[in-house]
Amino acid sequence: MPGATMVSEPTVDTLQDGKGGSLIALAGAWDIRALERQARALQQSLRASAGARDARWDLSKVQRLDHIGALLIWRAWGRKRPAQIDLRPEHEIFFANVEGTGALVSGRRRIDWFAPVRALGEWMLGAGEHVVDIVRLLGQMLIDSMVLLRRPARGPWREISASVYRIGTQALGITAAVGFLIGIVLSYLSSEQLKAFGANVFIVNILGIGIIRELGPVICAVLVAGRSGSAITAQLGVMRVTEELDALAVMGIPYTVRLILPKVVALSIAMPLLILWTSGIALVGGAISANLQLGISVNQFLTGLPAAVPTVNLWLGVGKGVVFGALIALVACHFGLRIKPNTESLGAGTTNSVVTSITTVILADAVFAVLFNDVGISLL
Amino acid sequence: MNGPKPTPAIHPVIQIGGLWTQFDDLVVHRDLNLEVKTGEVVSLVGGSGSGKTTLMRQMLGLETPTRGSVKIFGISLHDSPALILKKIRKRWGVLFQEGALYSALSVFDNIALALRELRVFDEGFIRDMVMLKLDMVGIERRHAGKMPAELSGGMVKRIALARALVLEPELVFLDEPTAGLDPDRSESFVRLIESLHGQLGFTVVMVTHDLDTLVSLSDKVAVLADQRVLVYGPLEEVVRVDHPFIRSFFLGDRGLRALSAAKEPVFGPALPGAAR
Numbered sequence: 001m002p003g004a005t006m007v008s009e010p011t012v013d014t015l016q017d018g019k020g021g022s023l024i025a026l027a028g029a030w031d032i033r034a035l036e037r038q039a040r041a042l043q044q045s046l047r048a049s050a051g052a053r054d055a056r057w058d059l060s061k062v063q064r065l066d067h068i069g070a071l072l073i074w075r076a077w078g079r080k081r082p083a084q085i086d087l088r089p090e091h092e093i094f095f096a097n098v099e100g101t102g103a104l105v106s107g108r109r110r111i112d113w114f115a116p117v118r119a120l121g122e123w124m125l126g127a128g129e130h131v132v133d134i135v136r137l138l139g140q141m142l143i144d145s146m147v148l149l150r151r152p153a154r155g156p157w158r159e160i161s162a163s164v165y166r167i168g169t170q171a172l173g174i175t176a177a178v179g180f181l182i183g184i185v186l187s188y189l190s191s192e193q194l195k196a197f198g199a200n201v202f203i204v205n206i207l208g209i210g211i212i213r214e215l216g217p218v219i220c221a222v223l224v225a226g227r228s229g230s231a232i233t234a235q236l237g238v239m240r241v242t243e244e245l246d247a248l249a250v251m252g253i254p255y256t257v258r259l260i261l262p263k264v265v266a267l268s269i270a271m272p273l274l275i276l277w278t279s280g281i282a283l284v285g286g287a288i289s290a291n292l293q294l295g296i297s298v299n300q301f302l303t304g305l306p307a308a309v310p311t312v313n314l315w316l317g318v319g320k321g322v323v324f325g326a327l328i329a330l331v332a333c334h335f336g337l338r339i340k341p342n343t344e345s346l347g348a349g350t351t352n353s354v355v356t357s358i359t360t361v362i363l364a365d366a367v368f369a370v371l372f373n374d375v376g377i378s379l380l
Numbered sequence: 381m382n383g384p385k386p387t388p389a390i391h392p393v394i395q396i397g398g399l400w401t402q403f404d405d406l407v408v409h410r411d412l413n414l415e416v417k418t419g420e421v422v423s424l425v426g427g428s429g430s431g432k433t434t435l436m437r438q439m440l441g442l443e444t445p446t447r448g449s450v451k452i453f454g455i456s457l458h459d460s461p462a463l464i465l466k467k468i469r470k471r472w473g474v475l476f477q478e479g480a481l482y483s484a485l486s487v488f489d490n491i492a493l494a495l496r497e498l499r500v501f502d503e504g505f506i507r508d509m510v511m512l513k514l515d516m517v518g519i520e521r522r523h524a525g526k527m528p529a530e531l532s533g534g535m536v537k538r539i540a541l542a543r544a545l546v547l548e549p550e551l552v553f554l555d556e557p558t559a560g561l562d563p564d565r566s567e568s569f570v571r572l573i574e575s576l577h578g579q580l581g582f583t584v585v586m587v588t589h590d591l592d593t594l595v596s597l598s599d600k601v602a603v604l605a606d607q608r609v610l611v612y613g614p615l616e617e618v619v620r621v622d623h624p625f626i627r628s629f630f631l632g633d634r635g636l637r638a639l640s641a642a643k644e645p646v647f648g649p650a651l652p653g654a655a656r
Contacts, residue, residue: 031548032470032547032548033471035500036470036498036500037500039500039501040500066548066580067509067512067513067548068509068547068548071505071508071509071512072505075504075505075508093579097512097515097516097579098508098512100512100515340529341529342483342527342528342529343483343484344483344484345529
């Protein structure tokens with residue numbers, strides 16, 4: 001380091017001056033560069049020296065000083081200047097600045113015993129608020145879309161098409177992979193049980209109903225919520241941060257029509273298609289596994305399927321897709337619009353969006369199960 | 381400067397030699413040289429695209445020039461071991477244009493971060509130090525618990541300055557220190573930097589578009605144009621150079637106003653273009 005040879009290490013020396021008093025001499029460089037290595041040791045020797053009564057402090061040999069050094073010394077003094085002190089004039093300023101911190105009051109927080117109760121209440125009110133906001137968003141979007149009834153050419157068709165491509169087409173790979181594996185696993189596990197009862201042919205019923213009616217839609221919705229829901233939230237959140245949403249508003253373009261409607265429509269279109277695709281691939285996986293495990297040929301599996309699974313199940317799956325798609329899009333947009341212009345809010349908003357949309361989808365699925373409990377299940 | 385003497389250094393604080401910056405076919409800096417001495421306040425000015433910000437980022441080690449060397453405190457930034465670079469990074473402070481306060485940390489924690497990272501000071505000391513720095517930049521202590529998102533632009537700048545100064549740096553980089561502040565705030569921010577520089581005697585390198593800031597703070601001005609440092613010297617020398625950028629930047633209406641408002645008016649009768 002340049003100049004290092006000219007500056008010596010910080011030292012504390014206590015000397016007796018012969019008249020019963022003591023002289024405490026500080027020397028060397030008392031700045032951050034020297035102190036970051038030996039602050040603890042110096043603090044201790046300063047404290048030890050500061051105990052002496054009527055000591056005279058000699059700081060005139062201090063070669064370099066900064067606020068860190070000054071604060072260290074001043075704290076050892078017990079936050080007040082000793083009576084007798086030799087100080088270089090150019091070092092005066094540091095102690096003058098440091099003395100200003102004397103009246104420090106640390107803002108200690110009071111302990112709030114009702115905090116958990118209050119937090120629970122706030123959480124419940126917050127959840128209610130979310131529901132109201134989502135309904136309001138849906139309503140606003142529908143009102144703003146009324147214009148499109150009169151002038152359909154002005155609709156955001158291009159945005160819808162782009163969203164369908166991004167949300168649907170680009171998700172074909174991942175949904176196929178997951179669906180295929182689920183089909184294999186489900187078929188493999190069920191066939192073990194069925195073999196024990198000699199009920200091999202019922203694999204077609206189990207897979208047919210289970211996948212088309214339940215697993216296909218839910219798995220697909222979870223994947224899309226994680227993949228596209230988070231993307232929508234982050235996109236809207238960034239647009240909020242960069243004031244793009246405000247820019248749209250002042251140009252008189254309703255963001256509900258330009259940004260939210262395309263996402264809701266695109267997801268409602270893409271989701272049922274993705275569900276059909278996922279269910280189809282999952283059935284293929286199931287058929288292959290059934291062939292290997294139970295010796296049911298793929299041909300037998302496919303011909304048995306229409307008899308085992310009433311067509312209405314397919315419509316149920318598709319209907320779920322439309323609802324799930326719209327729900328995911330609305331929840332994702334809602335959380336995106338709530339993001340405040342800071343990075344932490346962006347992260348938290350995206351997480352909340354994905355968790356909420358998956359929860360909402362599963363809740364909606366439960367509602368479907370209750371509403372349609374006597375539809376499409378053929379009892380033997 | 382009448383403040384405490386900074387480290388007696390043999391090397392200039394910043395030494396840039398033969399620096400080239402090239403993005404594909406676009407040459408931004410061609411054989412650029414610049415030297416900043418201890419205690420100076422140097423402003424980098426230049427038109428947009430002249431590579432001021434790139435140059436500053438290269439001085440900070442955030443970008444690597446295509447060719448040439450950047451030495452800070454006599455140590456090359458681009459081929460020194462990481463341990464030495466770490467030491468250099470404790471000796472400088474940077475004020476980013478938007479403040480770059482960590483949004484997940486409170487004002488207090490933003491300033492305390494660098495002190496805590498040293499792992500030698502106890503919390504009581506750190507608290508005193510943070511309060512001291514807040515006092516120095518004129519931020520009331522009740523704001524210490526706030527999050528950066530709750531602060532106004534002027535406060536963000538001041539707190540970012542406090543954060544930059546917390547380790548008592550010898551070298552301070554200021555990126556557009558007054559951009560985004562209203563005239564009143566920017567005036568008081570300039571005064572603040574001026575007084576801190578007077579007290580602490582650090583070296584300053586700043587990028588600025590604001591002529592008032594430039595006139596009131598800089599000892600020297602480096603004009604970046606034609607891919608190099610066109611002129612480097614005190615303001616009154618710089619304005620006498622005849623070059624299209626200097627004419628339009630300093631000797632337009634705004635420039636002349638700022639120059640004549642300076643404490644010691646910069647231009648005399650011999651100034652080219654001043655007659656317009």
